[in-house]
Amino acid sequence: MAWSYGYFTDLNYTHGYYPEMNPAMLRLACLCNAVEPQLPDAPSYLELGFGQGVTINMLAAASSGTYWGTDFNPAQTVEARKLADASRADIHLYDDSFEEFANRRDLPDFDVIALHGIWSWISENNRKIITDIIRRKLRPGGVAYISYNCLPGWAPVVPIRQLMSLYQDYGGGKMSRPIEMIEGAVQFAEEIAKAGSYYFRDNPFARHHLEHMGKQGRNYLGHEYMNAVWHLEHFSDMARSLDEAKLTYVGSARLLDGIDAFQLNEEGTRFVSQIGHPIMRETVRDFLVNRRFRTDIFAKGARPLPGREHRDAWCALAFVLVVPEIDVPKKIMCARGEVALPADKYDLILEALADDGYRPKRVEELLKHDKLRKLKPQDIVDLLTVLTGAGFAAPAQGPSETVSEQCRALNRHILQRALVSMDLHHMVSPVTGGGIGLNHMTQLFVLATTAGKEGAEALANYVWDFLDSTGERLVRDGNKIEAKDENLKEIRILARKFVKFGRPLLQALQIIDAPEGGGWSNEAKR
Structure with a gap:
C-alpha cells in the first residue's frame, strides 16, 4: 500500500488551533469533573497527527515543557517545523507513521498524549498502535485527549460520504485534480438530491448538511470525506477500546458539553440524573443532544478530589479574559439552543475580570472582589467555567522570560506571514499558554503597533497602505469596496475599536508589549 495508507494527502489540512488541547484547559477540565489534575507546569506532551502543527507549536512556544509530535505527511511536517524554527521552543517533530513512531527508542514517558480528529480517519491497525502507545508511554497520572466523530449524530449523513467516495473511485474523481474532484463529488451528491431522491426527502437533516458542505473549505472536506477509512463509533465503544490502556474517562475538554443546563432540556436532565453508570449516562447524553463530535479526556490513574482539596485547587487558579469585555454576548448557542447569560451575574464577573487593564486574577482574589461580594463562591466558579467553556476567558499562568521570548x-x-497569507488566525499568548484568535485585520493592527504606530488614524493609514499595495480591498455585504475613502472609513472604525478595547487586552495577554510597569507582576504570579 502507498505511504499514505489510504489517508487523503492530495491537499494539506487546515491551519486550525484547538484551545481544548492546551494543558491548562486539560487541567481545568479535570478540575471541573472533581478529578485531580496531575499535570506538571512543564509537561512532556505528545501530539499524534499534528496536521499543520499550529496547535502543538503554539502550546510549545507558550510552555516550558517538552513537546513531541508526528504526522506522516512530510509536507505538513515541513510547515510545522517552520513554526518551530521561529519560536525555538523545545519541540521535536517527525514525519513517522504511527508504527514507526511507536518503535522509536528515544521517546520519554508523556504527561499528555493528544490526538485531534484522526481517530476517525485511520485504520483499525493504526488505532491499535495508538492505543498501545498510550498504554506504554502515558505515565501514571497522565491524561489522553482524543477527539473524534461519533454516533448517533453522524448517522444520517453516512450515505453522503459514501456517495462522495464512490465519485472519487468510479466517477470523475480519478481524472480530476484534488479541488476539482471534491467540487465534483459535492455537485454529484447535490444532483442526486435534485433528482428527487427519497433519501434526501425523508432525511431533512441530510439535505441541510449537504447544503452546508457547499460552503465549507475544500481542504477540510477532502480530509473529512475522502479518506479510505471513515470510522464512527459510540462513546461506549471508545471507552471500551481504551480499557486495555488502563484509562478512565474524566469528562469533555469542551467544558460546556459537561453542563446539563446548557445541553439538555428539563426532561432530559431528569432522565440522565437517574442513570448511575458513567459510561451509560454519557452515551445516553449523546443520544439526547444528537452529538456528532466528542472531545474526550481520559486519565491513567484518575484520583477523585475531596471537597477541601477541590476548593483549594480552584482558589489557586487564575483567569483572564481573551476577548474584550464588550464583545461578550448576552446569549450563547448550545446543544439545547440559545441560552441567556444573566446580566446580574455575568456583567459583574466580566467587570471584575476587566478591572486593572484586564490583569489576570486568581479565584481567591475574585472571591474577595468588591463587585462580587454578593455572589456565592460556587457562583463564581460556575461563571468562570461557563465563560471559559464559551471561549471568552482562559486559565492564566505567570510566564518565564524564556516562554515570553518564545512567544x-x-x-x-x-505577523510577517500575515503580509503574504491569511491562513493563520491566532497569535500566541504566554499568559494563557496557547493561542488567541485574531482575525487578519487585527493582526495588521498589531503589526502596525509593533512598527510604532499608535493612534487610530495612524493604524488605519498603515493598514490601508498595505491593502492598497497588494490590491486588496475590504468587503461589505458580500461586495468589494473599491473607493479609498470608503475603505478608510471602515478601517478607521475598526482601528478606533482596536485602540480602545483590543489593544489593552492584547497587552494584558502579552501579545503586545505593555507600557512600562504594565503586565502581570511577579507578586501576582506567585
Missing part, C-alpha cells in the same frame, strides 16, 4: 519570536513570524 514573541513566534508572533513575529506570524
Whole structure:
C-alpha cells in the first residue's frame, strides 16, 4: 500500500488551533469533573497527527515543557517545523507513521498524549498502535485527549460520504485534480438530491448538511470525506477500546458539553440524573443532544478530589479574559439552543475580570472582589467555567522570560506571514499558554503597533497602505469596496475599536508589549 495508507494527502489540512488541547484547559477540565489534575507546569506532551502543527507549536512556544509530535505527511511536517524554527521552543517533530513512531527508542514517558480528529480517519491497525502507545508511554497520572466523530449524530449523513467516495473511485474523481474532484463529488451528491431522491426527502437533516458542505473549505472536506477509512463509533465503544490502556474517562475538554443546563432540556436532565453508570449516562447524553463530535479526556490513574482539596485547587487558579469585555454576548448557542447569560451575574464577573487593564486574577482574589461580594463562591466558579467553556476567558499562568521570548519570536513570524497569507488566525499568548484568535485585520493592527504606530488614524493609514499595495480591498455585504475613502472609513472604525478595547487586552495577554510597569507582576504570579 502507498505511504499514505489510504489517508487523503492530495491537499494539506487546515491551519486550525484547538484551545481544548492546551494543558491548562486539560487541567481545568479535570478540575471541573472533581478529578485531580496531575499535570506538571512543564509537561512532556505528545501530539499524534499534528496536521499543520499550529496547535502543538503554539502550546510549545507558550510552555516550558517538552513537546513531541508526528504526522506522516512530510509536507505538513515541513510547515510545522517552520513554526518551530521561529519560536525555538523545545519541540521535536517527525514525519513517522504511527508504527514507526511507536518503535522509536528515544521517546520519554508523556504527561499528555493528544490526538485531534484522526481517530476517525485511520485504520483499525493504526488505532491499535495508538492505543498501545498510550498504554506504554502515558505515565501514571497522565491524561489522553482524543477527539473524534461519533454516533448517533453522524448517522444520517453516512450515505453522503459514501456517495462522495464512490465519485472519487468510479466517477470523475480519478481524472480530476484534488479541488476539482471534491467540487465534483459535492455537485454529484447535490444532483442526486435534485433528482428527487427519497433519501434526501425523508432525511431533512441530510439535505441541510449537504447544503452546508457547499460552503465549507475544500481542504477540510477532502480530509473529512475522502479518506479510505471513515470510522464512527459510540462513546461506549471508545471507552471500551481504551480499557486495555488502563484509562478512565474524566469528562469533555469542551467544558460546556459537561453542563446539563446548557445541553439538555428539563426532561432530559431528569432522565440522565437517574442513570448511575458513567459510561451509560454519557452515551445516553449523546443520544439526547444528537452529538456528532466528542472531545474526550481520559486519565491513567484518575484520583477523585475531596471537597477541601477541590476548593483549594480552584482558589489557586487564575483567569483572564481573551476577548474584550464588550464583545461578550448576552446569549450563547448550545446543544439545547440559545441560552441567556444573566446580566446580574455575568456583567459583574466580566467587570471584575476587566478591572486593572484586564490583569489576570486568581479565584481567591475574585472571591474577595468588591463587585462580587454578593455572589456565592460556587457562583463564581460556575461563571468562570461557563465563560471559559464559551471561549471568552482562559486559565492564566505567570510566564518565564524564556516562554515570553518564545512567544514573541513566534508572533513575529506570524505577523510577517500575515503580509503574504491569511491562513493563520491566532497569535500566541504566554499568559494563557496557547493561542488567541485574531482575525487578519487585527493582526495588521498589531503589526502596525509593533512598527510604532499608535493612534487610530495612524493604524488605519498603515493598514490601508498595505491593502492598497497588494490590491486588496475590504468587503461589505458580500461586495468589494473599491473607493479609498470608503475603505478608510471602515478601517478607521475598526482601528478606533482596536485602540480602545483590543489593544489593552492584547497587552494584558502579552501579545503586545505593555507600557512600562504594565503586565502581570511577579507578586501576582506567585
